[in-house]
Amino acid sequence: MITINQDKLYSIYAERVRNKRDVLISETDWTQGKDLPATTATKWKPYRKALRDITSQEGFPREVTWPEKPE
Numbered sequence: 001m002i003t004i005n006q007d008k009l010y011s012i013y014a015e016r017v018r019n020k021r022d023v024l025i026s027e028t029d030w031t032q033g034k035d036l037p038a039t040t041a042t043k044w045k046p047y048r049k050a051l052r053d054i055t056s057q058e059g060f061p062r063e064v065t066w067p068e069k070p071e
Contacts, residue, residue, distance in 0.1 A: 013061035021054050028069075043070045 004012075030036075031044035050067035057064060 010061065014055075017054060017061045017064055021051050024066075025051050046070075 025048060028044055028048055031040050031048075047067050047070055054060065054064055054066075
């Protein structure tokens with residue numbers, strides 16, 4: 001039987017959440033272009049901030065509430 005200590009398990013969960021967060025942020029990089037209307041950046045800014053703040057959520061990394069993408 002393989003056992004993993006709690007610190008290692010926490011690290012694994014945290015890495016997975018951060019990886020997903022990084023992908024989601026990178027998918028929205030286009031919203032920050034200088035050639036786009038300011039309203040686009042403004043609309044996406046809270047979503048991007050919420051993604052960056054994922055690691056500050058209570059329950060991180062096991063219980064994460066992912067923000068909703070703007071439409």
